[in-house]
Every structure is written in structure tokens, then in C-alpha cells.
């Protein structure tokens with residue numbers, strides 16, 4: 001069992017308090033857009049500055065501490081879309097800038113990301129290249145002190161509300177991982193257009209859209225990490241996205257588990273609490289085991305990463321098992337609640353829909369299986 005310091009516990013308590021006062025829920029249910037008021041409360045809590053360098057307004061928390069606070073967000077915030085948008089901004093742009101950004105890029109963007117003044121996104125997927133992301137076709141061609149970007153991107157979380165998007169584009173036409181470069185693109189840049197928000201089955205308050213780049217001129221000093229290094233940046237971002245986004249899912253699973261445990265104690269059928277029937281109690285045991293396994297894998301992987309170890313396999317396993325545990329827990333919760341579980345009033349339908357998304361973004365379950373099997377030499 002992991003032990004947390006007094007400071008870490010205080011940070012987590014603070015996030016739990018913020019979440020208790022967040023006005024969310026109805027927003028997500030109605031699918032009526034991004035919950036700006038709740039976002040303002042979260043930015044005021046300082047969560048957007050947590051893992052970043054104090055020189056740029058960050059709180060300087062290490063990765064496990066950041067995850068511990070994000071887990072509290074998942075447990076306390078009943079709007080999965082909002083939490084997802086928070087994690088997307090933190091990882092897509094903030095984490096990338098912190099590690100690979102120049103001083104000038106950090107001055108321009110990281111300080112404002114830390115203050116919660118900017119919303120970030122990243123654009124990797126395209127209509128014809130999803131899992132096979134490295135075959136992307138969006139091009140970036142050097143023209144003097146600019147690059148000219150052309151192409152389109154699909155499924156961009158935060159796309160309709162982002163101020164800055166990290167666009168991955170091909171700087172070498174012949175293909176291969178070394179032909180990809182990451183660009184920081186202000187969404188006000190001429191030639192950059194976000195499509196209409198896309199309706200989706202879950203995470204409804206986290207807006208998503210396509211992005212179109214039509215002779216979009218981006219200054220060359222907005223290249224992050226160097227030309228042709230986009231592949232390395234993607235690896236870094238995906239590792240952090242999986243650890244930070246999926247620990248939020250663990251918080252959500254913890255909350256769901258506690259609700260189900262309570263319901264199994266108070267709901268009586270045939271004169272006894274339903275939790276006294278093995279069919280129900282075993283579901284709760286499975287929920288607990290999956291939740292604890294996911295939590296341990298995520299924190300252990302984070303600690304190994306911080307210690308400088310190779311975590312490629314661990315990240316894939318953590319992602320695969322947390323997302324699948326999340327779906328299994330969402331289905332079990334609906335079954336434990338019976339007819340009530342199927343009614344939108346209880347919110348378990350939304351939680352299941354959110355959970356299904358987690359088996360697709362950050363690399364699908366099938367792709368994680370492929371990664372693990374190839375690392376096993378198969």
C-alpha cells in the first residue's frame with residue numbers, strides 16, 4: 001500500500017473540496033457544451049499548474065502527486081467530459097512544452113496554460129489514419145521563416161474551444177516516423193479552421209471537432225522539439241496522457257464502486273439486502289479487484305518512469321487493463337442497480353458511455369494488445 005505525505009494528502013483534500021462545490025452533472029446529461037463555470041472553478045483551484053515548473057507559474061508537483069490529485073478529480077467530479085478536457089489540456093500541450101519547449105515557447109504558452117488562461121488540444125488522427133497514426137498525410141512545407149500546413153485532422157478533443165493546438169504533420173513526404181514534426185498552432189491563425197462540434201455517445205461536455213489546415217502559415221519557431229522529432233514527442237505525450245487520464249478513470253471507478261456497495265447494502269429483495277446474494281457480492285468483489293489492479297499498475301508505472309526505467313510495456317498494460325476494467329465496472333454497476341441503473345436519473349448510463357471511449361482514445365485496446373505482443377517478441 002502506497003503512503004502519501006501530509007502535503008500530498010492536503011493537495012488531495014483541496015481537490016475533493018473543490019469538487020464538492022462544482023456545479024456539474026446536468027450539463028453533461030444535456031450534452032449542452034463545455035461547462036465554463038465549472039472550468040473556472042477548476043482553474044482557480046490551481047490544478048492546471050500542478051505538474052509544471054515554478055519558473056513558469058507551475059506548482060512543481062511530481063508525476064505521482066499530480067496523478068493523486070487527478071484521481072481525486074475523477075472521484076469527486078461528476079462530469080467525465082470536464083475531467084477529460086482538463087487532462088487533455090494538461091497532457092497535449094502543457095506536458096509537451098514542459099519537456100520539449102524552448103524558453104520562448106514556455107514564456108508564450110506555458111505560463112498561460114498554468115494560469116488556466118489557455119485551453120490546449122492535440123491533433124494526430126486523420127480521416128484515413130487513426131490507429132496507424134504515423135501514416136498521417138497532413139503536410140508542413142518550409143517557406144522562409146514559416147511552415148505552411150495543409151490537411152485535415154479528425155476527433156480532436158477540445159478542438160472547438162482550444163486556444164492552441166499541437167498539430168502533428170509530415171515534414172518529409174517519403175513517410176516513416178522521422179518525417180513527423182509537432183507544431184504549436186494558435187487557433188486564430190489564418191488558414192486554421194475548427195469544424196462544428198461532433199456529437200458523440202459519451203464525454204459529451206468535452207467538445208470535439210475536426211480541424212482543417214488550408215495554407216496555414218506557422219512561424220518556424222513554433223516547431224516543438226525539433227523538425228522530424230514528432231514521433232518521440234508523441235511517445236512522451238501518450239505515456240503521460242495514459243497515466244494522467246486513466247488515473248482519473250480510477251477515481252471514477254472508486255466512486256462507482258462505493259455507490260454500488262452502498263446500494264447493495266440498502267436495496268432489499270426477498271427480505272434481504274441484495275448484497276447478501278453471491279451473484280451481487282461477487283460483482284462487487286470483481287469491481288474492487290479491477291479497480292485496485294488498475295490503480296497499482298498506473299502508480300507503479302509512474303514511479304518506474306520517474307526512476308528512469310523503460311515503461312513501454314507497463315504503459316500499454318496499464319492502459320489496456322484500466323479501460324477494460326472501467327467498462328466492466330460500468331456494466332456491473334448498471335446490473336447491480338437493476339432498473340434504476342438503466343434510468344438516466346442515476347447517471348450510470350453516462351458513466352458507461354464515457355468508459356467505452358477510454359478503450360478507443362490514446363490507442364485502442366487492440367493496438368495495446370499488438371504493442372504488448374510485439375514486446376513479447378511475438
Ligand SMILES: Cc1cc2nc3c(=O)[nH]c(=O)nc-3n(C[C@H](O)[C@H](O)[C@H](O)COP(=O)(O)OP(=O)(O)OC[C@H]3O[C@@H](n4cnc5c(N)ncnc54)[C@H](O)[C@@H]3O)c2cc1C
Nearest residue numbers: 122123124125130131155156157357360361362364366367
Ligand atoms: C473520445 C475520443 C477522444 C479522442 N481524442 C482525440 C484527440 O484529442 N486527438 C486525436 O488526434 N485523436 C483523438 N481521438 C481519436 C483516436 O485516437 C482514434 O479514434 C483511435 O486512435 C482509433 O483510430 P480510428 O478511430 O481511426 O480507428 P481505426 O484505426 O480505423 O480502427 C478501427 C478498428 O480496427 C482496429 N484495428 C486497427 N488496426 C488494427 C491492427 N493493426 N490490429 C488489430 N486491430 C486493429 C482498431 O482497434 C479498431 O477496433 C479520440 C477518440 C475518441 C473516441
